[in-house]
Amino acid sequence: MTTEPTPASLAPQTRRDAYRSVTRLWTTMWGQANALVLGRRRFALWADLLILTAGASLLFGLVRVGREWTGIHRPAIQIDLSPLALPMYTLYSLVRGLVAYLLSFFFTLGYAFWAAKDRRAEKVLVPLLDILQSIPVLGFMPGVVLAFVALFPMTNVGLELAAVVMIFTGQAWNMTFSLYHSLKSVPGELQEAARLYRFGWWRRFWWVELPFGTTALAWNSMMSMAGGWFFLMINESFVLGGHDFRLPGLGSYMSAAAEQGNVPAMVYGVVAMVAMIVGLDQVLWRPVIVWAQRFRVEETSAAETTRSWFLDLLRHSGLRRRVEAWWLRRRRHEARRSRLAPAAPAPADPARSAARVLQPAATAALALLALLLLYGSGRLIHLLLSLPGSTWLHLLGAGGTTLARVLLSTALGTLWTVPVGLAIGLSPRLSRLLQPVVQVVASFPAPMLFPAVIALLHLARVGLGWGSVLLMLLGTQWYILFNVVAGASSVPSDLREAAHAFGLGRWRRLWSLYIPATFPYLVTGWVTAAGGAWNATIVAEYVTHHGVIVETFGLGAVISEAATRADFHALAAAVLLMSTIVVTFNRLVWRPAYELAQVRYSLTK
Numbered sequence: 001m002t003t004e005p006t007p008a009s010l011a012p013q014t015r016r017d018a019y020r021s022v023t024r025l026w027t028t029m030w031g032q033a034n035a036l037v038l039g040r041r042r043f044a045l046w047a048d049l050l051i052l053t054a055g056a057s058l059l060f061g062l063v064r065v066g067r068e069w070t071g072i073h074r075p076a077i078q079i080d081l082s083p084l085a086l087p088m089y090t091l092y093s094l095v096r097g098l099v100a101y102l103l104s105f106f107f108t109l110g111y112a113f114w115a116a117k118d119r120r121a122e123k124v125l126v127p128l129l130d131i132l133q134s135i136p137v138l139g140f141m142p143g144v145v146l147a148f149v150a151l152f153p154m155t156n157v158g159l160e161l162a163a164v165v166m167i168f169t170g171q172a173w174n175m176t177f178s179l180y181h182s183l184k185s186v187p188g189e190l191q192e193a194a195r196l197y198r199f200g201w202w203r204r205f206w207w208v209e210l211p212f213g214t215t216a217l218a219w220n221s222m223m224s225m226a227g228g229w230f231f232l233m234i235n236e237s238f239v240l241g242g243h244d245f246r247l248p249g250l251g252s253y254m255s256a257a258a259e260q261g262n263v264p265a266m267v268y269g270v271v272a273m274v275a276m277i278v279g280l281d282q283v284l285w286r287p288v289i290v291w292a293q294r295f296r297v298e299e300t301s302a303a304e305t306t307r308s309w310f311l312d313l314l315r316h317s318g319l320r321r322r323v324e325a326w327w328l329r330r331r332r333h334e335a336r337r338s339r340l341a342p343a344a345p346a347p348a349d350p351a352r353s354a355a356r357v358l359q360p361a362a363t364a365a366l367a368l369l370a371l372l373l374l375y376g377s378g379r380l381i382h383l384l385l386s387l388p389g390s391t392w393l394h395l396l397g398a399g400g401t402t403l404a405r406v407l408l409s410t411a412l413g414t415l416w417t418v419p420v421g422l423a424i425g426l427s428p429r430l431s432r433l434l435q436p437v438v439q440v441v442a443s444f445p446a447p448m449l450f451p452a453v454i455a456l457l458h459l460a461r462v463g464l465g466w467g468s469v470l471l472m473l474l475g476t477q478w479y480i481l482f483n484v485v486a487g488a489s490s491v492p493s494d495l496r497e498a499a500h501a502f503g504l505g506r507w508r509r510l511w512s513l514y515i516p517a518t519f520p521y522l523v524t525g526w527v528t529a530a531g532g533a534w535n536a537t538i539v540a541e542y543v544t545h546h547g548v549i550v551e552t553f554g555l556g557a558v559i560s561e562a563a564t565r566a567d568f569h570a571l572a573a574a575v576l577l578m579s580t581i582v583v584t585f586n587r588l589v590w591r592p593a594y595e596l597a598q599v600r601y602s603l604t605k
Helices: 007-069 083-117 119-134 137-151 157-169 172-184 188-196 201-212 214-230 232-236 250-260 263-295 309-315 318-340 350-384 389-426 428-443 446-459 464-489 493-501 506-540 555-565 568-600
Strands: 237-240 243-246 542-545 548-551
Touching: 007 083, 007 157, 083 119, 083 157, 083 172, 083 201, 083 214, 083 232, 083 250, 083 263, 119 172, 119 350, 119 506, 119 568, 137 157, 157 172, 157 232, 172 201, 172 214, 172 464, 172 506, 188 201, 201 214, 214 232, 214 263, 214 428, 214 464, 214 506, 232 237, 232 250, 237 250, 250 263, 263 309, 263 428, 350 568, 389 428, 389 464, 389 506, 389 555, 389 568, 428 464, 446 464, 464 506, 493 506, 506 542, 506 555, 506 568, 542 555, 548 555, 555 568
Parallel strands: none
Antiparallel strands: 237 243, 542 548
């Protein structure tokens, strides 16, 4: 018979065991805390070193670019096809693209705000935006290049600025359309809150309207940067008649490699282009997309959010913390000094003062714009009077043929971009995996692929007439995809949870929630894709393959041929006809589609 141990006999052993357990627990926790602190400090140190190295590299690159811009103007340049020249050529093209994007961004803020807030100006600015996005880059390029070269005849600044402006014409319109329609569809409760707190026009724009349009603007910024790369080869290797206006860059490198049939150089150019796009996506666009998630308009938080390693690196940087701490100390010091200073009379409301100044300024700017349009119209009419009627009939037939190709390419792009865009936008996991891939494919200059596509069409015995639709599709389908992704990303999580709670099936959710919710974004994608297709006609209907010009009947071929011959009369007539077709189609089709999207399918009304 065994006896049960008494509590008194167990008490010392139990206390010793408890003491040892607590000691081991505290030792483990202390070790883990030290390891965590040391790990964070080590991570912050590496983050600071990476930021300082990147800053030094950026400063060195800007110095080299500045020397190139301010160098003596050369009548002609020789493109070095050595792979050792690619890093500097890539840097030149990257700087031009980023400068053009900054110009496009500020243009978007001003133009979209003016068009959305001024009803008189809206009647002029929106159709003008339709015209501007439909004019091919060759319609702008001759006049812009000649004007800037004349302004800066002794240095490369004129040619560099002309290249920036040309890239700008491939970026700005998509972003402006996106922000304009976001400003027109701000939810009523947000507008009511702005009125309740008596926000002026600036605070309303900065704290309510711009944050609401940030998600769509971020995705369309990615697409706009891709649109700028589309015509990179044309912008950097432009030749007008007997004048050579080429610039050193990745586009001119790839153009020279294609002209000489240098396959290794073409491969090197493709690798450099992909590396630049991937790097730009990781250090710029992915952090921007992650940062834009905070502006989602919904009542519940998303179950899963996307991440950015570069943004996490910046957040853990000790250097950033020290700069923020210094800035906060400075702000507190200024606030303390303002409290100790004697009270001054209250100044007038700056928003109201600015509003009183901006309204006459907007009216004067609108009047100046109208005068410039009238003057330009008069000069254009004088230029076109010498064209015979047979030329206009030829242009009308070419315009109708190109319109059919544009609509067909837009329809084909919609068939696959809508389901893929919904899948990416509704799944943060897919967005994290596929966003870099989509960014690379969308940003890759499609004209580089044209020789391979032409060769495949030749093997398949398909003419350039149908093949040009495929060539347009290579560059314009991404406008639809990025807008659908932006629309799907902005669907509130509470609506998605309600659809699941009511037991709606996959197809029912698709047709009852997702497609109606993304329809306003889809219309924007259609408009910008159609405008991009019109732009792409100049390289899709007129292709140089192994030194042989392959063309088909169409308005884009007429424009390319006229630019090659420096025939400004035919060039102006073709561009005018293209703009007229685009504006008429927008009035008859896209404008009612926008109104339908805002009245019936907008989640903010």
